[in-house]
Amino acid sequence: MTLGPLMVDLEGTTMESEERQMLCNPLVGGVILFSRNYESPEQIAALCSEIHELRTPHLLIGVDHEGGPVQRFREGFTRLPSVSRLGDIYDINHKKGLTLAETSGWLMASELRAVGIDFSFAPVLDLGRGISSVMKGRTFHKDPEVVAQLAHAYLAGMQRAGMAATGKHFPGHGSIEADSHVAMPVDERRYEDIFAEDVLPFERMIHYGLAAIMPAHVIYSQVDSQPAGFSAFWLQEVLRKRLEFSGVIFSDDLSMAAAESAGSYSDRARAALQAGCDVALVCNNRAAAEEVLSGLGEGFIDDPVSQLRRVRMHGRHPVTRAELHQNPKWVRAVHSVTDYDESPEIDLPI
Structure with a gap:
């Protein structure tokens, strides 16, 4: 069975029988986990194992685990500082900031891989201009x-x-300024300004081997009337052709307020996939997920290239928590992250 184009969620810390049935639907390709799904490292590892055992190739499991204000699993995991702290450190000492950024990325990913999570939706590449409240600290x-x-x-x-x-x-x-979770943000800047500034980190990261990208539920009114996640211009003309991105494109959550303009949930999923997304996320709304699974099944033809892209998101280098915690590198990483999170001023005599 191939991995389908939909990513859905679960209600609690265990998997119910109807959820098992949903995850076996060929349109489903992955599961996104939230804080409500987490109880302990042992519990989440067991849940991930159960999800992975359902199908071959196993379903993708993702989570938002950026650090700071967005970290779904906390008790039993290292508390990750906001990545904006890394920017503060970089301003004092470039080398130290970059070293800690690599350490933070490794620690975040290693702890998630140790419980069976395939990937985190990170890093955030948005610019910290102090305008967007939802981006504060991210x-x-x-x-x-x-x-x-x-x-x-x-x-x-x-x-x-x-x-x-x-x-x-x-x-x-x-x-x-507007939060796309509860409103429809509109950015009125020119395409040239957006491309020269905001797109630059994405362009660089694509060349560095970025595997996936999530578009914003934002309308860039001087460029296209559709939010970026539903825009063939942004996803195909800019991202695929101009930037030559060949990885996975995840839609942002189709249950967010900013996605309402695309119509019903089935219409939103179809619009996102037709615009160029490889995976459509339907979160925090079981009825919406069921509607999409029912409605999208009528005449939908999955792209074989998208199927290949999705498989590449599987996690590698499996490790147990016991093995990770015995690794001196993990111990040093935890100390490094704890130190730079707690210190109001960084003493960096390098």
């Missing part, structure tokens, strides 16, 4: 060049841990 820096450098180091750490990286939110969510 961005590396306001300078696109610095974002690209820190994200590259973070990517290298993730890759060494066996995890593919997902850059978000293309082409950039940092210049809009």
Whole structure:
């Protein structure tokens, strides 16, 4: 069975019989986990194992685990600082900032891989301009060049841990105040300005081997009337052709308020996939997921190229938590991250 184009979620810390049936639907290709699915490292490892055993190739399992305000699993995992802290450190000492970014990427990915998670939706590549409230603490820096450098180091750490990286939110969510979870943000800047500034980190990361990208639920009104995640211009003309991106394109959650303009949930999923997404996320709404599974099944033909892209998101370098915790590198990484999170000022005599 191939991996389908839909990513759905679960209600609780265990998998119910109807959820098993849903995950065996050939249209489903992955599961996204949330804090409500987490109880302990042992419980989440068992849940991931159960999900992986359902199908071959196994379903993808992803989670939002950026650090700072967005970290789904906390008790039993290292508390990851906001990546904006890495930008602060970089401003004091470039080398130290980059080293800690790589360490943070490796630690985040290693701890998730040790419980069976395939990937985290990270890193955020948006610019930290202080405009978007929903991006507070989630961005590396306001300078696109610095974002690209820190994200590259973070990517290298993730890759060494066996995890593919997902850059978000293309082409950039940092210049809009509205939160796309509850409203429809509109960015009125010119295409040339967006491409020269916000797109730069994405362009660099694509050349560095970025495996996946998530577009923003934002309308860039001088470019296209559709939000980027439903825009063939942004996804195909810019991302695929101009930037030559060949990885996975994940839609943002189709249950968000900013996705309502695309119509019913089935219409949203179909529109996202037709625009160029390889995976459509339907989260926090079981009825919506069931509607999409029912409605999309009528006449939908999956793209074989998309199927190949999705398989590449599987995690590599499997490791147990016991093995990870016995690794001196993990011990050093935890100390490094704890130190830079707690210190109000960084003493870096390098």
